[in-house]
Amino acid sequence: MYDGIVQELIDELGRLPGVGPKSAQRIAFHILQTPTFDVSRLAGLLSEVRERVKFCERCGNVSENEVCAICRDPRRDQSVICVVEDAKDVSAIERTREFRGLYHVLGGAINPMGGVGPDDLRIRELMVRVGDTAVEELILATNPNLEGEATAAYLSRMMKDMAISVTRLASGLPVGGDLEYADEVTLGRAFAGRRSA
Incomplete structure (x- = not known):
């Protein structure tokens, strides 16, 4: 749709999870049209995240250390x-x-x-x-x-x-939800997981 590198940027952003073609285009044009947007900082952070962040050897959570802060916390x-x-x-x-x-x-x-x-x-x-x-x-x-x-x-x-x-974990009706819109499985679990009022 767009020439060269602009379309490449949109395509690359569109490969991110949860980012569709319209969102990718919106992000790309935000980057292009906002003079204060620090592209080099974003690029640096992306590189740094890839280099520094790993997974906790105990629990598998993301961490900059071998063991994450939650696993290291003696109060847990x-x-x-x-x-x-x-x-x-x-x-x-x-x-x-x-x-x-x-x-x-x-x-x-x-x-x-x-x-x-x-x-x-x-x-x-x-x-x-x-x-x-x-x-x-x-x-x-x-x-x-x-x-x-x-x-x-x-x-x-x-x-x-x-x-x-x-x-x-208990599952059932969300707060603010209407019974008429709940599916049978959700409503069934709400009944099964009921507790004293």
Whole structure:
């Protein structure tokens, strides 16, 4: 649509997850039309992130160190591990300020159609962590979709013979939602997970 390098920039931005063609075009033109936009700083940060950021050797969260700040924090409850699919899920849970335990990032979810099996995830590392430490509870916080449910069911079966409690995040109706718009699975889970008022 555009000549040369402008189209290349739009195409490259469009390869980012969640950025469609229109968003990519909008970002590209923002960069082009904003004289105060520091392109060299953005380029430097992108290079620096690739060089400095790695994954925590214990939990798999993103970190600039071998062990992330959460795993290094002595105030965290060492007896509870929350299992999530991706590092961005750690951030989402941390924003709630409700969980004070440790995390384990799987690096995805079981997805046979996408060619992702249990051996492609950090399940082996989780089993080692659970076996080597005084973990009492494993919270399965995978996404409430087909792949997340399959992963949670698989992990639940794997932990069956271990002497730890395996729990799953509650799911159901969102705050501010209307019952008439809830699907059957969500509404069913809301009924199953009901609690005393």
